[in-house]
Amino acid sequence: MNKKISRLRGMYDVLPDESWIWQRIEHIVEETFQSYSYQQIRFPIVEKTQLFHTTIGEATDVVEKEMFSFQSRSGNSISLRPEGTAGCVRAVIQNQLCNRGATQKLWYIGPMFRYERPQKGRNRQFTQIGAEYFNVESAHADAELILMTARLWKNLGLPNIQLEINSLGTSQSRKAYREVLIAYFQQHSELLDEDAQRRLLTNPLRILDSKNPNMKEMINNAPLLSDYLDDESKEHFQQLKSILDACKISYKINPKLVRGLDYYSKTVFEWITTDLGSQGTICGGGRYDSLVELQGGKPTPAVGFAMGVDRIVEIIKDLKLWQNNNESKTYLIVDKEVAMETAYKLSEKIHQALPQLKLFMNQNPTSFKAQFKKADKMGAQFAIIVGQEEAKSGKITLKYLRNKEIGQQSFEFAEFVSFMNKQQ
RNA sequence: GCGGCCGUAGUUCAGUUGGUAGAGCCCAGGAUUGUGAUUCCUGUUGUCGCGGGUUCGAGCCCCGUCGGCCGCCCCA
Numbered sequence: 007m008n009k010k011i012s013r014l015r016g017m018y019d020v021l022p023d024e025s026w027i028w029q030r031i032e033h034i035v036e037e038t039f040q041s042y043s044y045q046q047i048r049f050p051i052v053e054k055t056q057l058f059h060t061t062i063g064e065a066t067d068v069v070e071k072e073m074f075s076f077q078s079r080s081g082n083s084i085s086l087r088p089e090g091t092a093g094c095v096r097a098v099i100q101n102q103l104c105n106r107g108a109t110q111k112l113w114y115i116g117p118m119f120r121y122e123r124p125q126k127g128r129n130r131q132f133t134q135i136g137a138e139y140f141n142v143e144s145a146h147a148d149a150e151l152i153l154m155t156a157r158l159w160k161n162l163g164l165p166n167i168q169l170e171i172n173s174l175g176t177s178q179s180r181k182a183y184r185e186v187l188i189a190y191f192q193q194h195s196e197l198l199d200e201d202a203q204r205r206l207l208t209n210p211l212r213i214l215d216s217k218n219p220n221m222k223e224m225i226n227n228a229p230l231l232s233d234y235l236d237d238e239s240k241e242h243f244q245q246l247k248s249i250l251d252a253c254k255i256s257y258k259i260n261p262k263l264v265r266g267l268d269y270y271s272k273t274v275f276e277w278i279t280t281d282l283g284s285q286g287t288i289c290g291g292g293r294y295d296s297l298v299e300l301q302g303g304k305p306t307p308a309v310g311f312a313m314g315v316d317r318i319v320e321i322i323k324d325l326k327l328w329q330n331n332n333e334s335k336t337y338l339i340v341d342k343e344v345a346m347e348t349a350y351k352l353s354e355k356i357h358q359a360l361p362q363l364k365l366f367m368n369q370n371p372t373s374f375k376a377q378f379k380k381a382d383k384m385g386a387q388f389a390i391i392v393g394q395e396e397a398k399s400g401k402i403t404l405k406y407l408r409n410k411e412i413g414q415q416s417f418e419f420a421e422f423v424s425f426m427n428k429q430q
Numbered sequence: 431g432c433g434g435c436c437g438u439a440g441u442u443c444a445g446u447u448g449g450u451a452g453a454g455c456c457c458a459g460g461a462u463u464g465u466g467a468u469u470c471c472u473g474u475u476g477u478c479g480c481g482g483g484u485u486c487g488a489g490c491c492c493c494g495u496c497g498g499c500c501g502c503c504c505c506a
Contacts, residue, residue, distance in 0.1 A: 012479090015497065067504055071431070089506085122504065123431075124497095134506060201503080217502085265505090276506090287506055314506030341464070376459085378466040386466095393464055407466070414465080 016130025044111040049093040055083040061092035063268025065208035072120040086119035099303035113137040127285030138310035145245035172263035173243040183234035269294040289313035334366035337381035341393040
């Protein structure tokens with residue numbers, strides 16, 4: 007008879023000991039993206055299932071077996087978004103943000119849902135932050151997005167992150183390569199595992215990603231995508247590389263880097279950490295020039311990326327990169343014998359005069375000793391003591407808990423305010 | 431979707447060949463007449479994840495289930 011209802015598998019609660027990390031990441035992301043003049047866009051968590059099928063691709067794992075799909079009351083199939091680009095593109099088309107050649111630099115943050123087996127760095131509800139740059143065809147746009155993410159890692163203070171890039175080519179050159187690749191794999195069909203057999207005609211590029219040791223040699227000898235790039239794609243890729251070189255962003259060209267979502271073309275990139283085990287990609291993205299048209303909009307080149315906030319939080323926690331400074335700095339210690347009205351009058355006066363001050367007030371006054379103990383455990387810098395003497399005199403007694411030499415002082419209210427202002 | 435490990439107080443864990451639970455930390459109170467971080471004393475806490483089975487008897491054995499971790503897979 008267990009009446010407790012537990013949370014769903016792969017979902018989680020963010021508790022106060024961790025929420026401050028999320029808040030700080032969100033704050034830094036917002037500042038960084040704004041400094042590059044990207045504007046926030048917000049779009050629904052639920053969309054028509056069809057949107058994800060046409061955008062992400064029928065043969066992808068995300069669509070085939072990882073979507074939270076269900077029937078709406080009117081009988082339509084709707085789904086929780088498994089990623090952000092689909093909804094963002096839909097919103098751009100529907101609200102005509104790119105009409106008459108307008109460019110857009112957009113970013114978003116929010117929960118995404120995929121029905122997967124939970125693991126470190128992989129949850130069923132997870133938070134992604136993404137940015138999308140619409141209507142610039144040249145690699146300058148790709149470069150800006152990569153530079154902006156590099157700036158973000160710097161601002162967040164994340165170490166051990168590497169950039170990998172590749173070019174998938176235009177959809178025409180990819181089509182040509184695809185046929186060569188299928189032919190090659192068919193020659194070696196006796197070596198293909200079950201997974202590869204299944205993907206041979208739906209998504210042969212993904213076979214290159216396989217870690218099956220039996221297929222390793224065969225894959226290593228497979229024709230390379232880079233040999234089949236057309237001039238336009240080569241030129242585009244070269245442009246990106248020379249900007250990255252100029253800005254001293256180091257990268258590795260990974261010719262086997264192919265993204266799992268169908269809509270990518272030309273540039274693809276990933277930021278990878280070695281600190282998270284097997285879920286090491288913290289940010290991935292690329293160009294998707296044909297997606298807007300595929301969704302029924304006017305042809306609009308675009309490029310974007312998404313990053314997993316949960317994974318970034320994990321790194322910051324595991325490596326203990328940050329310290330919490332969101333805790334109360336000042337603890338209001340109230341004598342049991344002092345009327346709470348007096349204490350509240352003072353605390354409101356303090357909030358009015360020092361709006362930045364993080365004041366903790368104990369609504370259940372116990373002994374002085376116990377309150378001091380609590381203030382200490384909480385990491386408070388100061389204790390304001392409201393005892394019977396202070397209630398009579400109207401003065402403020404302030405004790406500096408972190409420095410015995412300064413110790414305890416008595417102030418008039420105005421003196422107290424200017425003292426605290428100096429401290430902050 | 432596949433494979434492996436795991437689930438005992440708030441927490442970290444112990445629990446002998448099956449005989450219905452224990453420690454450290456934390457928390458609360460006190461030694462200290464209005465004052466913390468050291469020390470000492472005292473005290474609270476569990477349907478042993480949940481359900482079923484075997485047994486005279488199950489935290490321990492078996493089955494199921496839920497949840498977590500790790501690998502595959504996938505991806506951010």
